[in-house]
Amino acid sequence: MAKIEGFRVKNFKSLKDVALGRLLTQHKNEPLTPMTAVIGKNGVGKSALFDAFGFLADALKSGVEEACDARGRGGFERLRAQGQTDPIEFEVHYKASVNARPINYEVKIEADESGRPHVLSEVMDEEQENEVPRCFLLLTKGRGVVWKGSQGSQVYETAEGFNLLEVSKSLARSIIKEKKLEEFKDAEFIELEDRRKLGIATLGALKQHPRIAAFRQFVEGWYLSYFTPNAARGLPLAGPQRHLNVHGDNLSNVVQFMEREHSERFQFMLKEIAKKIPGIDRIETERTADDRLLLKFNDKGFQDPFYAQQMSDGTLKVFAYLLLLNDPTPPPFLCIEEPENGLYHRLLETLAHEFREHASHQEDGSQVFITTHQPYFVNALDPKEVWILDKGEDGFSTIRQASDDPVVNNMVAEGLPLGGLWYSDYLDAR
Ligand SMILES: Nc1ncnc2c1ncn2[C@@H]1O[C@H](COP(=O)(O)OP(=O)(O)O)[C@@H](O)[C@H]1O
Ligand SMILES: [Mg+2]
Known part of the structure; x- marks a missing residue:
C-alpha cells in the first residue's frame, strides 16, 4: 500500500514551516514510521497539522476556494500564518507501493487582491537512484508542462544537487512563462481553465498520467x-x-x-x-x-x-x-x-x-x-514514532522527533515509558 514518507507545511495557521520525515530536499532523512504520533500541549498546532491533511484532501475534491471556507476554516486570510505574505504550501513525499520510486508533490496557494484563493503552482518529481530527481509536472499560474507515462525531465540538471531545487524550479517557471517549450522535449503544454482547482484533480483522471492518477487516488483515499x-x-x-x-x-x-x-x-x-x-x-x-x-x-x-x-x-x-x-x-x-x-x-x-x-x-x-x-x-x-510539537518564541509551531534526543532514547531503552518522560517534562525543549 502507498505510504507517506514525509510531509511539509508552510504558512498554514501556526505552522509557518513544519516538516516531518523525508522530503525531496531532505532526502537523507528517514521516512515516517508506519504509525506516527504527534504530541504537544494545548495550542501548539496539533489540530492545525491534522487539518493540513484535511485541507489538502478537501482542495483536491472541491478546489482551494471551497476548501478555505469548508469545516469552519474561515477563508484564506484566516488560514495563512499571521503576518505572512508568502503562499500557503504543502509538500507530500510518498511511495505508491513498497518498491515504487518516491514521488514528491508540492503545491502553493495564494490569494488575489480581493482575497480569493487560487493555486499558484504544483510540482511533481520522481526520485531517482543516484541521480537528480525527474520532474513530471510543473504548473505555475495555471500553465505548465506535464510528462506522460513514466517520462520526466531532469530540469534540475543545472543545479548542484538538491539544495538548488528552488533556483531551478524558478528557472523552469520562467521558461514556461515565455513558452520556450523546446527546453522540455517530450512534454505537453497544458493550461487549466479554473485556477481554483488542483491540476492533479484534472490530470489524475487521465490514463496517460498514471503517476498523477495514483497520487490523486491515494489522497482521495485518506481517512x-x-x-x-x-x-x-x-x-x-x-x-x-x-x-x-x-x-x-x-x-x-x-x-x-x-x-x-x-x-x-x-x-x-x-x-x-x-x-x-x-x-x-x-x-x-x-x-x-x-x-x-x-x-x-x-x-x-x-x-x-x-x-x-x-x-x-x-x-x-x-x-x-x-x-x-x-x-x-x-x-x-x-x-x-x-x-x-x-x-x-x-x-x-x-x-x-x-x-x-x-x-x-x-x-x-x-x-x-x-x-x-x-x-x-x-x-x-517508540521515540521514533513520536514527534513533539512546541510553540516557538515567535508564536509559530516547531517540531522535533523524540528520538532526536539521545538521552530520551537511552531512558526508553532502559525501560522508562515515553509517556512518563513527557509527563515529567523530560521531552521539553532543552
Ligand atoms: N493564521 C494563524 N496564524 C498563526 N497562528 C494561528 C493561526 N490560526 C490559528 N493560530 C494559532 O494556532 C495555535 C494552534 O492551535 P491548534 O492547532 O488548535 O493547537 P492544538 O490542537 O495543539 O491545541 C493556536 O494557539 C492559535 O492561536
Ligand atoms: Mg487541538
Missing part, C-alpha cells in the same frame, strides 16, 4: 476521523455502506455491510473486538422488523444487553476504530485526532498497540497518523 460518539448513536436509514464516514454516523450501515458481505469475518471480528473492550462479553447484532441492524453489547455484569444508543462514548469509539482497522479494504492513510477523548487509560494502550500492529502490515495495512496529549497513549510508543 480523517472527525468521529463523535453521539453521531454514531443515531439510527440512520437502513442500507449497507462499505466504509465508516468521517463523523462515524453511519456505524450501523457499515455493520450491516460487514454482516451481509463478510459474514464470517464479521462474526470473528465481533469476538475479537469484544475481547479487547474491558467489561464487554459479546457483541451481537439484532435485526429489527424494518430490516435495520442494532448493535447489542453484552456487559459482563448484566443479563440484558445494551444497545449502541446506551453505550459509553469510550466503548463506541473503540468499537468504531477497531471496525475501521478491520475494514477488508482499509484506507491507505488513517488520521485520527486525539483518540483519547472519553477513553479509559488501559484502553488507550490497547488502542495504541492495535494501531501499530495494523500499521506494520506493509502491504495491506493503513498508515496511521495520530495527534494526542495523552501520556498513556505515548507510553506504548
Whole structure:
C-alpha cells in the first residue's frame, strides 16, 4: 500500500514551516514510521497539522476556494500564518507501493487582491537512484508542462544537487512563462481553465498520467476521523455502506455491510473486538422488523444487553476504530485526532498497540497518523514514532522527533515509558 514518507507545511495557521520525515530536499532523512504520533500541549498546532491533511484532501475534491471556507476554516486570510505574505504550501513525499520510486508533490496557494484563493503552482518529481530527481509536472499560474507515462525531465540538471531545487524550479517557471517549450522535449503544454482547482484533480483522471492518477487516488483515499460518539448513536436509514464516514454516523450501515458481505469475518471480528473492550462479553447484532441492524453489547455484569444508543462514548469509539482497522479494504492513510477523548487509560494502550500492529502490515495495512496529549497513549510508543510539537518564541509551531534526543532514547531503552518522560517534562525543549 502507498505510504507517506514525509510531509511539509508552510504558512498554514501556526505552522509557518513544519516538516516531518523525508522530503525531496531532505532526502537523507528517514521516512515516517508506519504509525506516527504527534504530541504537544494545548495550542501548539496539533489540530492545525491534522487539518493540513484535511485541507489538502478537501482542495483536491472541491478546489482551494471551497476548501478555505469548508469545516469552519474561515477563508484564506484566516488560514495563512499571521503576518505572512508568502503562499500557503504543502509538500507530500510518498511511495505508491513498497518498491515504487518516491514521488514528491508540492503545491502553493495564494490569494488575489480581493482575497480569493487560487493555486499558484504544483510540482511533481520522481526520485531517482543516484541521480537528480525527474520532474513530471510543473504548473505555475495555471500553465505548465506535464510528462506522460513514466517520462520526466531532469530540469534540475543545472543545479548542484538538491539544495538548488528552488533556483531551478524558478528557472523552469520562467521558461514556461515565455513558452520556450523546446527546453522540455517530450512534454505537453497544458493550461487549466479554473485556477481554483488542483491540476492533479484534472490530470489524475487521465490514463496517460498514471503517476498523477495514483497520487490523486491515494489522497482521495485518506481517512480523517472527525468521529463523535453521539453521531454514531443515531439510527440512520437502513442500507449497507462499505466504509465508516468521517463523523462515524453511519456505524450501523457499515455493520450491516460487514454482516451481509463478510459474514464470517464479521462474526470473528465481533469476538475479537469484544475481547479487547474491558467489561464487554459479546457483541451481537439484532435485526429489527424494518430490516435495520442494532448493535447489542453484552456487559459482563448484566443479563440484558445494551444497545449502541446506551453505550459509553469510550466503548463506541473503540468499537468504531477497531471496525475501521478491520475494514477488508482499509484506507491507505488513517488520521485520527486525539483518540483519547472519553477513553479509559488501559484502553488507550490497547488502542495504541492495535494501531501499530495494523500499521506494520506493509502491504495491506493503513498508515496511521495520530495527534494526542495523552501520556498513556505515548507510553506504548517508540521515540521514533513520536514527534513533539512546541510553540516557538515567535508564536509559530516547531517540531522535533523524540528520538532526536539521545538521552530520551537511552531512558526508553532502559525501560522508562515515553509517556512518563513527557509527563515529567523530560521531552521539553532543552
Ligand atoms: N493564521 C494563524 N496564524 C498563526 N497562528 C494561528 C493561526 N490560526 C490559528 N493560530 C494559532 O494556532 C495555535 C494552534 O492551535 P491548534 O492547532 O488548535 O493547537 P492544538 O490542537 O495543539 O491545541 C493556536 O494557539 C492559535 O492561536
Ligand atoms: Mg487541538
